[in-house]
Amino acid sequence: MSDILVDVHNLKKHFVNSRNWRGQPTGVQRAVDGVHFQIRRGETFGLVGESGSGKSTIGRCLLRLYDYTEGQVTFDGQPLGALSEKALKPFRRRIQSIFQDPYSSLNPNLNVLELISEPMKIHGIADSSERKDTIAELLEKVGLNRDHLYRYPHEFSGGQRQRISIARALSVRPEFIVCDEPISALDVSVQAQVVNMLEDLQAEFGLTYLFIAHDLSMVRHISDRIGVMYGGRLVEVATSDELYENPQHPYTRALLSSILETDPAKVAERIRPDGFTIIRNDEHAAPLEEISPGHFVAFDYQ
Amino acid sequence: MTERLLSVDNLKVSFATRDGDNQAVRGISFHIDKGETLGIVGESGSGKSVTARSIMSLISSPGRITDGSIQFRGQDCLTWSEKEWRKLRGNRISMIFQDPMTSLNPLKRIGQQLTEVLRRHRGLDRQQANNEAERLLREVGISDAKTRLRQYPHEFSGGMRQRVMIAMALSCQPDLLIADEPTTALDATIQAQILDLFKNLKQYSDTSIALITHDLGVVAQVCTRVIVMYGGLIMEEGRVEDIFYRPQHPYTKGLLGSLPQRGSGSRERLVPIEGTPPNLLAPPSGCPFAERCPQAFARCAEMPPIVETEKGHYSMCWLSHQAATADNHDLTSEGVEHNE
Numbered sequence: 001m002s003d004i005l006v007d008v009h010n011l012k013k014h015f016v017n018s019r020n021w022r023g024q025p026t027g028v029q030r031a032v033d034g035v036h037f038q039i040r041r042g043e044t045f046g047l048v049g050e051s052g053s054g055k056s057t058i059g060r061c062l063l064r065l066y067d068y069t070e071g072q073v074t075f076d077g078q079p080l081g082a083l084s085e086k087a088l089k090p091f092r093r094r095i096q097s098i099f100q101d102p103y104s105s106l107n108p109n110l111n112v113l114e115l116i117s118e119p120m121k122i123h124g125i126a127d128s129s130e131r132k133d134t135i136a137e138l139l140e141k142v143g144l145n146r147d148h149l150y151r152y153p154h155e156f157s158g159g160q161r162q163r164i165s166i167a168r169a170l171s172v173r174p175e176f177i178v179c180d181e182p183i184s185a186l187d188v189s190v191q192a193q194v195v196n197m198l199e200d201l202q203a204e205f206g207l208t209y210l211f212i213a214h215d216l217s218m219v220r221h222i223s224d225r226i227g228v229m230y231g232g233r234l235v236e237v238a239t240s241d242e243l244y245e246n247p248q249h250p251y252t253r254a255l256l257s258s259i260l261e262t263d264p265a266k267v268a269e270r271i272r273p274d275g276f277t278i279i280r281n282d283e284h285a286a287p288l289e290e291i292s293p294g295h296f297v298a299f300d301y302q
Numbered sequence: 303m304t305e306r307l308l309s310v311d312n313l314k315v316s317f318a319t320r321d322g323d324n325q326a327v328r329g330i331s332f333h334i335d336k337g338e339t340l341g342i343v344g345e346s347g348s349g350k351s352v353t354a355r356s357i358m359s360l361i362s363s364p365g366r367i368t369d370g371s372i373q374f375r376g377q378d379c380l381t382w383s384e385k386e387w388r389k390l391r392g393n394r395i396s397m398i399f400q401d402p403m404t405s406l407n408p409l410k411r412i413g414q415q416l417t418e419v420l421r422r423h424r425g426l427d428r429q430q431a432n433n434e435a436e437r438l439l440r441e442v443g444i445s446d447a448k449t450r451l452r453q454y455p456h457e458f459s460g461g462m463r464q465r466v467m468i469a470m471a472l473s474c475q476p477d478l479l480i481a482d483e484p485t486t487a488l489d490a491t492i493q494a495q496i497l498d499l500f501k502n503l504k505q506y507s508d509t510s511i512a513l514i515t516h517d518l519g520v521v522a523q524v525c526t527r528v529i530v531m532y533g534g535l536i537m538e539e540g541r542v543e544d545i546f547y548r549p550q551h552p553y554t555k556g557l558l559g560s561l562p563q564r565g566s567g568s569r570e571r572l573v574p575i576e577g578t579p580p581n582l583l584a585p586p587s588g589c590p591f592a593e594r595c596p597q598a599f600a601r602c603a604e605m606p607p608i609v610e611t612e613k614g615h616y617s618m619c620w621l622s623h624q625a626a627t628a629d630n631h632d633l634t635s636e637g638v639e640h641n642e
Binding site (some may be wrong): 188195199217218221270 | 501520543557
């Protein structure tokens with residue numbers, strides 16, 4: 001069993017914005033443009049970057065909600081890019097997702113029992129007689145209880161809905177969960193509850209997370225390693241403490257300098273994100289070079 | 303130097319719903335002095351945005367102000383007519399909203415939208431208004447202002463639009479600027495730039511700012527004084543140093559504690575506040591935070607008094623009350639602004 005669970009190799013996802021009269025693409029948005037990284041079994045890999053940097057697109061490519069333009073995503077040794085929907089089904093169980101908005105990601109017409117049993121039915125987990133008990137157990141794991149089984153999403157607060165989303169993702173016993181901004185819609189006091197729960201569940205079930213977020217202090221807290229996205233490319237990858245204490249790429253520096261200290265006396269010196277130019281080669285992304293063990297930087301700037 | 307600009311006294315706002323009155327704001331009193339930046343912190347549903355809207359007289363049915371008074375420069379604003387309000391809104395008091403995507407008219411050029419305000423409130427002619435608009439855009443850090451004025455909102459990024467909103471809000475040199483979550487929708491690097499703009503404003507003009515946010519980092523970096531709201535009430539009020547270095551109320555302590563610590567110990571477990579905020583359709587008669595408070599005791603079933611723990615630092619908590627009465631030979635005043 002290899003140590004690497006997810007291997008992203010030269011991933012590209014281009015969106016065609018406009019076509020000419022022959023149907024040839026004229027305007028292409030290079031949302032993700034040549035990204036390499038690997039996620040180890042049992043770790044949390046954080047992905048940060050500004051809106052439009054391609055971090056969510058990567059998440060969706062890993063879930064194969066998008067077919068990628070180029071490159072390959074290998075999950076547990078199996079390339080997923082070319083698989084048919086039928087061949088992909090077992091992987092759909094093993095790779096789950098939690099999205100940002102707990103208001104729109106749950107079907108308002110289904111109660112909690114129906115919401116959570118839906119993926120279980122699809123993947124044939126637990127027969128109908130024991131399903132209810134399994135779900136009740138799951139609800140307790142995420143801090144809800146049996147009484148909530150027959151309630152509908154509108155009866156829950158944002159934090160509770162996010163718990164339902166998490167229970168739903170866990171119901172099919174996944175190995176890898178793509179968390180796309182799972183806490184940014186929640187209140188500060190509730191964010192910590194959900195983050196703690198994600199950490200507990202990871203320890204209990206040996207889960208691997210891809211944690212996409214823009215809240216830099218929370219990402220540092222939850223991630224083992226972090227990748228920084230800029231303009232569809234990864235510009236720096238390092239362990240979280242190394243990245244925050246020793247950032248190399250000018251964009252990473254600008255990003256980290258924008259963290260607001262929760263201490264009125266500490267005013268971080270702001271590094272503006274426009275003090276550098278990215279040298280962009282459309283064909284190949286600048287390779288990530290290892291400057292110290294486990295710390296990779298793309299030297300694509302001036 | 304401290305001239306009182308706005309004072310709110312025992313403000314209560316409720317919204318009629320099918321299930322009864324949602325008491326969004328349940329009797330709050332605070333003030334804003336000239337030139338200061340007041341942070342209003344709270345979770346969603348704590349009543350912070352409703353407070354801001356009440357100040358702007360933007361509460362419309364089914365919501366209504368049920369009690370209390372708001373005084374702007376010593377005048378009672380609740381009695382003003384809509385006509386009088388229109389002279390003030392955007393002129394003496396202006397407001398910036400969270401979402402810069404929806405608060406600009408997509409069909410009008412930026413220039414038109416900016417000059418409209420200038421011509422209406424400051425009576426400038428077209429040429430003067432254009433020059434002024436250009437100057438304002440430059441002031442908020444938009445380069446190439448002349449071309450920018452001819453563009454439409456969709457040609458601006460989120461951060462740029464928020465700058466335009468700020469330029470518009472500042473165009474009449476208001477006495478009070480209310481910013482409701484001005485940076486929440488923006489990226490971290492852009493947020494930092496917008497906050498720098500607020501800091502400049504604080505330094506170089508005597509506009510007072512009421513900054514509503516849920517982000518304690520924003521408060522720490524920009525505000526001079528803070529009020530912490532929870533369940534429609536003010537839990538704690540004080541200077542920014544009081545709140546961050548010597549928080550008194552368990553809720554404020556909980557909020558600060560639930561943030562990840564910076565530095566190498568960052569993987570230590572977070573300390574969340576368990577539970578969920580109270581239902582304001584039937585708010586608890588006692589302390590709204592009692593249910594989630596780790597230090598709650600029997601007396602918390604009664605509404606706690608507001609206690610001044612040090613000069614200008616108030617906490618609405620029985621614990622502060624106990625501490626204050628324990629050494630009541632000190633000059634600690636108590637229950638000064640307590641209502642009911």
